[in-house]
Amino acid sequence: MGTTRYIMSMGELSRKDHSLCYRKNDKNIYIPIENTKEIYCLNEVSINSKLLDFISAHHIIIHFFNYYGNYSGTFYPREQFNSGRLLIKQVEKHTNQRIEIAQNIVNGIGENLYEILYHYYKHGKKEVKGTIDWIQSEFSNKILQTNDIYSIMSLEGELWQRFYNMFQYILIEEFIFQKRVKRPPDNPINALISFGNTLLYTKTISMIYQTHLDQRISFLHEPSERRFSLSLDISEVFKPVIVFKTIFELINNKKIKVDKHFEKKLNYCILNEEGKRLFIEAFEERLSSTFVHPKLKRKITYQTAIKLDCYKLIKCILEDQAFIPFSLKRGM
Structure with a gap:
C-alpha cells in the first residue's frame, strides 16, 4: 500500500x-x-x-x-488511471440507479452501527437495546421504502443521531456529549469525531486515486465542485468500523484524556499535538489490523477493504452488480 x-x-x-x-x-x-x-x-x-x-x-x-x-x-497529482468508458458509465449509473446505491450505502452504515452497539450490549450495556432493535426493524424497513435522496439522507441523519445518543452509556463520564457539533467542534468528543472523520475521508481520497473512479461523481452525497464527494460516499460505512472503534478504545482505555490532550478555547475544542499523535497512531493501527476475507480466503487490512469497496463500485458500474458496501459482520 x-x-x-x-x-x-x-x-x-x-x-x-x-x-x-x-x-x-x-x-x-x-x-x-x-x-x-x-x-x-x-x-x-x-x-x-x-x-x-x-x-x-x-x-x-x-x-x-x-x-x-x-x-x-x-x-492531487495528475490522474494516473484514466478511463473514459468508466467515466461515462459512472455518470449513467448516477442518473439511473442513484437511489438504489444510496440506499445500500445507508443500509451498510446501519448494519455496521448495529454491530458496534451489539458488542456493547453483549458486554452489559443493556441501555443500547432500544437502538439496536430500532436499527434491526424500523430502520431496515424504512430504508427500503425511501424513493428520493432527501428521504435517504434524512433517515441517515436519524440513524447517526440515535447512535450518538448511546454515547452516554458507552463512554466514561468525563467525555460528556450533548450533541454533534462540527464547525467548530465544541467539546473533546466532537473534536475526536471531526478529526477521525477527516482522516478517514482523506484516506479514502487516496484509495480512490488508485482506481479508475471519478472522485466527483457520487451517489449518496450531492456531487459538489468544492469536494471529492465520492470519498464521502465510500468512507461512510467505514466510520463505525474505523473512526468510532478507535475513539471508543482510546477513551475507555484512558489513553486519551480531557485534561492532557485537548486545547479548549471560547467556542471550540481541538486535539493538541500530543493528542493528534495518539489518535493517528491508533487510527493507523486500526487501518492496518487484519481480518480474514471470506471470498478471498486470506487476511486483508481495513485499508485494503476500503479499496475493495472501490472495486465493488466499479463492478456495479460496469457489470451491473449490486453495490453492497463493507459489512463488519460479513467481513467483506
Whole structure:
C-alpha cells in the first residue's frame, strides 16, 4: 500500500536531491521518496512548485490541514488511471440507479452501527437495546421504502443521531456529549469525531486515486465542485468500523484524556499535538489490523477493504452488480 507520512509541526517541505526534506527549527529531516504514497500536513507547512512537480512524478498525494485540524484541501497529482468508458458509465449509473446505491450505502452504515452497539450490549450495556432493535426493524424497513435522496439522507441523519445518543452509556463520564457539533467542534468528543472523520475521508481520497473512479461523481452525497464527494460516499460505512472503534478504545482505555490532550478555547475544542499523535497512531493501527476475507480466503487490512469497496463500485458500474458496501459482520 505504501507509507503514510504525518507532519505535525510548522516547517518547510522541499525536494533535496532524490528525497523529501522537512526543515523545522533549523534542522533537516529527510523523508525517503520510495514507498511514500501520501503525506498529511497537520500544521502550517511551506512548499514550492519544485516540490509539487517532484511528488507528482511519484504519484504522491498531500493532504493539508490548518492549525485547528480542519481539512484545507488535497494536492492531487495528475490522474494516473484514466478511463473514459468508466467515466461515462459512472455518470449513467448516477442518473439511473442513484437511489438504489444510496440506499445500500445507508443500509451498510446501519448494519455496521448495529454491530458496534451489539458488542456493547453483549458486554452489559443493556441501555443500547432500544437502538439496536430500532436499527434491526424500523430502520431496515424504512430504508427500503425511501424513493428520493432527501428521504435517504434524512433517515441517515436519524440513524447517526440515535447512535450518538448511546454515547452516554458507552463512554466514561468525563467525555460528556450533548450533541454533534462540527464547525467548530465544541467539546473533546466532537473534536475526536471531526478529526477521525477527516482522516478517514482523506484516506479514502487516496484509495480512490488508485482506481479508475471519478472522485466527483457520487451517489449518496450531492456531487459538489468544492469536494471529492465520492470519498464521502465510500468512507461512510467505514466510520463505525474505523473512526468510532478507535475513539471508543482510546477513551475507555484512558489513553486519551480531557485534561492532557485537548486545547479548549471560547467556542471550540481541538486535539493538541500530543493528542493528534495518539489518535493517528491508533487510527493507523486500526487501518492496518487484519481480518480474514471470506471470498478471498486470506487476511486483508481495513485499508485494503476500503479499496475493495472501490472495486465493488466499479463492478456495479460496469457489470451491473449490486453495490453492497463493507459489512463488519460479513467481513467483506
